[in-house]
Amino acid sequence: MLLFIISITTTLLLLLTFTYILSYLLAALSGLLNSLEKARTQLDSDEDDFGFLSDLLGSRELQALVHVHNKINTTIKSLQPVLSNAEDVAISIMREIHYRTIPSADAIELFAILQSPHLQGLLQAHDSIAAKDFTPHLPEIPVEVDEDEETVKIVQLVKSNEPVGATIKHDEKTGAIIIARIMHGGAADRSGLIHVGDEVQEVNGIDVVGKTPADVLKILMQAQGTITFKLVPAGSSAYLRESKVRVRAYFDYDPKQDKHIPCKEAGLPFIKGDILHIVTQDDPYWWQARKEGDRNMRAGLIPSRQLQERRILSARQQLKGSNGQSSSGGSSVKSPGCKPSSNTKVKKIIYDASEHEDFDREEIPTYEEVARLYPRPGMPRPLVLIGPPGVGRNELRRRLLELDVDKFKSPVPMTTRAPRPGEVDGVDYNFVSREQMDKESSDRTLIEHGEYKGHMYGTSATHLKALMSAGYFCVINPHYQALKFLRTAEFKPYVVFIKPPPLALLKETRHATHAKSTFDQNTNREFTEDELRMMLKSAARIEFHYSHWIDEIIVNDDLSSAFERLLTIVQKIESDPLWVPASWVH
Numbered sequence: 066m067l068l069f070i071i072s073i074t075t076t077l078l079l080l081l082t083f084t085y086i087l088s089y090l091l092a093a094l095s096g097l098l099n100s101l102e103k104a105r106t107q108l109d110s111d112e113d114d115f116g117f118l119s120d121l122l123g124s125r126e127l128q129a130l131v132h133v134h135n136k137i138n139t140t141i142k143s144l145q146p147v148l149s150n151a152e153d154v155a156i157s158i159m160r161e162i163h164y165r166t167i168p169s170a171d172a173i174e175l176f177a178i179l180q181s182p183h184l185q186g187l188l189q190a191h192d193s194i195a196a197k198d199f200t201p202h203l204p205e206i207p208v209e210v211d212e213d214e215e216t217v218k219i220v221q222l223v224k225s226n227e228p229v230g231a232t233i234k235h236d237e238k239t240g241a242i243i244i245a246r247i248m249h250g251g252a253a254d255r256s257g258l259i260h261v262g263d264e265v266q267e268v269n270g271i272d273v274v275g276k277t278p279a280d281v282l283k284i285l286m287q288a289q290g291t292i293t294f295k296l297v298p299a300g301s302s303a304y305l306r307e308s309k310v311r312v313r314a315y316f317d318y319d320p321k322q323d324k325h326i327p328c329k330e331a332g333l334p335f336i337k338g339d340i341l342h343i344v345t346q347d348d349p350y351w352w353q354a355r356k357e358g359d360r361n362m363r364a365g366l367i368p369s370r371q372l373q374e375r376r377i378l379s380a381r382q383q384l385k386g387s388n389g390q391s392s393s394g395g396s397s398v399k400s401p402g403c404k405p406s407s408n409t410k411v412k413k414i415i416y417d418a419s420e421h422e423d424f425d426r427e428e429i430p431t432y433e434e435v436a437r438l439y440p441r442p443g444m445p446r447p448l449v450l451i452g453p454p455g456v457g458r459n460e461l462r463r464r465l466l467e468l469d470v471d472k473f474k475s476p477v478p479m480t481t482r483a484p485r486p487g488e489v490d491g492v493d494y495n496f497v498s499r500e501q502m503d504k505e506s507s508d509r510t511l512i513e514h515g516e517y518k519g520h521m522y523g524t525s526a527t528h529l530k531a532l533m534s535a536g537y538f539c540v541i542n543p544h545y546q547a548l549k550f551l552r553t554a555e556f557k558p559y560v561v562f563i564k565p566p567p568l569a570l571l572k573e574t575r576h577a578t579h580a581k582s583t584f585d586q587n588t589n590r591e592f593t594e595d596e597l598r599m600m601l602k603s604a605a606r607i608e609f610h611y612s613h614w615i616d617e618i619i620v621n622d623d624l625s626s627a628f629e630r631l632l633t634i635v636q637k638i639e640s641d642p643l644w645v646p647a648s649w650v651h
């Protein structure tokens with residue numbers, strides 16, 4: 066319970082009474098005017114105040130206002146929302162349309178209308194109003210009034226498990242303890258009575274003028290039950306506007322382990338991949354955020370992008386200093402053994418990017434701004450399977466294509482080599498000239514390409530785009546470096562990392578099916594233990610460096626279960642609104 070006591074003059078009391086009556090009866094207005102004369106003799110108050118009130122009550126503008134108020138009040142009472150989940154209804158209609166094999170032109174138009182951000186905003190606003198989310202939580206009417214203190218407000222909060230939701234600091238100029246930050250949705254914010262810049266004079270009757278923020282914190286820690294603050298309001302109370310920004314976090318954060326957070330209790334813990342609603346970015350170092358979908362309205366502190374980037378850079382710097390090498394890899398995934406030895410590894414297509422050069426070292430993944438992307442009928446996002454060599458991406462892709470040849474497609478690779486007997490142009494490969502391949506390469510229209518035994522191989526982005534435009538569900542399994550090319554608004558890929566299980570299970574499952582090694586194309590043998598170890602190391606490297614681009618992970622232990630998971634993902638891509646980089650949506 067929150068109780069706010071503010072000192073007011075007798076005039077203000079009269080005004081309060083007046084406002085209360087105003088909302089109910091027009092007749093009360095004239096009654097009040099008549100009784101004003103009487104009150105004048107009974108109350109020892111300023112003549113000017115009475116004159117002001119009498120003019121106000123008699124003014125035509127106020128009478129008109131009361132008329133309008135009464136009219137609106139009666140109209141609103143007769144208006145009842147039919148539902149308060151219009152947004153959900155819109156989503157289910159969109160799903161319905163999406164699942165139609167051949168949606169009508171009207172259905173497609175309706176889908177586009179429902180998908181428009183303006184309509185979605187309107188529906189959201191409708192639902193909030195229908196659910197009466199806007200109803201303010203008003204403080205209780207003051208029971209005690211200190212008539213001498215017009216500029217001091219007294220705010221009482223009940224101490225519970227929930228933090229007060231405000232941080233304090235020393236004002237460098239005045240030396241006073243002031244409110245430094247109000248956490249969105251926290252107790253202080255909900256009260257609407259404590260603002261940034263307010264000066265704290267007393268806490269539970271203890272004078273804190275001249276004390277340090279640490280002293281005040283001590284008092285707060287020791288306090289039980291109701292905490293009473295005596296505050297001098299800031300000149301202009303900062304109005305907290307809530308931003309709409311959502312980000313995906315690319316690191317784990319535990320405020321309890323953070324030595325520098327201004328208040329540990331106010332911190333918001335999260336893990337990599339969580340979607341966070343950034344409520345304010347006012348402070349360059351500490352943002353306020355809520356976890357998306359979290360019913361708790363109280364925002365918590367998280368390090369800003371700028372702060373987190375600095376932290377990562379300094380951690381990398383330290384690591385570099387301590388082991389004398391680049392820190393971008395991390396010791397567990399940086400091993401010369403990662404690079405397959407040249408005599409065993411012969412790939413059919415050489416996307417054999419040097420393992421030392423394959424990662425974008427400049428990238429510092431912290432947060433990425435995201436927005437919801439609704440599935441568009443007839444335009445499924447391409448499914449991109451990445452993973453270490455031999456993990457089973459081809460096998461999973463092949464199974465998907467086999468499941469429904471009219472739905473799933475992969476672009477046919479291109480090559481400059483001559484067709485072998487039995488190979489069909491446009492089916493096994495698109496056989497092209499070297500000039501054509503060079504041109505595609507210089508035009509940057511290849512998702513990936515490489516050279517093997519003097520011939521070039523590659524996958525054309527133009528072909529992928531053509532399949533996508535024709536409405537096919539595209540599945541590709543490029544080298545992980547191709548993600549840099551693919552991860553754009555144009556392709557909007559859904560990236561699944563196919564991950565090998567731990568070594569024992571990897572050995573067991575691969576030996577059970579006599580899985581064919583992909584490390585040596587010329588033989589038909591099973592994987593060696595060394596190759597399986599390489600697969601694991603390579604997987605660790607990919608996950609370490611690319612995890613921020615991965616939408617989902619499938620551990621390929623049992624093949625059928627992995628395939629089942631892939632089918633669930635396909636369904637999700639087709640029907641669910643999913644978080645994607647904001648630039649893909651706007």
Ligand SMILES: Nc1ncnc2c1ncn2[C@@H]1O[C@H](COP(=O)(O)OP(=O)(O)OP(=O)(O)O)[C@@H](O)[C@H]1O
Nearest residue numbers: 454455456457458459460574578580581583622624
């Ligand atoms: N879960 C599994 N259990 C047993 N065998 C598997 C499993 N997944 C894949 N395999 C087998 O492993 C072998 C290699 O799989 P696949 O060719 O799909 O690998 P890949 O990831 O495409 O490799 P590369 O990228 O090097 O071409 C195949 O014989 C495949 O049937």
